[in-house]
Amino acid sequence: AQSVAQPEDQVNVAEGNPLTVKCTYSVSGNPYLFWYVQYPNRGLQFLLKYITGDNLVKGSYGFEAEFNKSQTSFHLKKPSALVSDSALYFCAVSSAGGTSYGKLTFGQGTILTVHP
């Protein structure tokens, strides 16, 4: 079975500082990895995805994520955080192999708070 772990329930960072939200995964076969963001009372919004190719993926709002196969990680990063980045972030995984073919599995989420 595939799974996602987001080891930090909360991340706090000062505005202008770099931010990292951590994610590790477990799948059978090659992973497809996603980051979504959820603002209060709104649905999830897609940020970026890794399917294949370059390990550094760039997405919306200046976010990027680095795929590390040996560490089975897909950490979300941003060089300079904004107060408006404060939200709930979800990492998700699917794969083309195993019994969970094509199914998206989400982590439990990380609350990011950016302080002015």
Added chain:
Amino acid sequence: EAGVAQSPRYKIIEKRQSVAFWCNPISGHATLYWYQQILGQGPKLLIQFQNNGVVDDSQLPKDRFSAERLKGVDSTLKIQPAKLEDSAVYLCASSLVGRAGIAEQFFGPGTRLTVL
């Protein structure tokens, strides 16, 4: 481009009552998903449709939950009878047809269900 529409946005019912949620996906999106998001957790896939056929309903509690997608467009999710543990946000998402697990999903705002 209009997003995924869901209604109602909020619903309060008593246990053992019935409830139904409606979803209208983005035009042209053949794949439709229903997720359950319990407070403090990531979304959990309940059922996935490709056009009007079910692709995955392995995590749908079929003794009380049912879903249909007539004509491959709108979908309804029903709970009958509801239990206290069904209190959650029910999210609908849609995506374009593509290799399974690769296409990004677009989420609606969700329906917050409270079972008393």
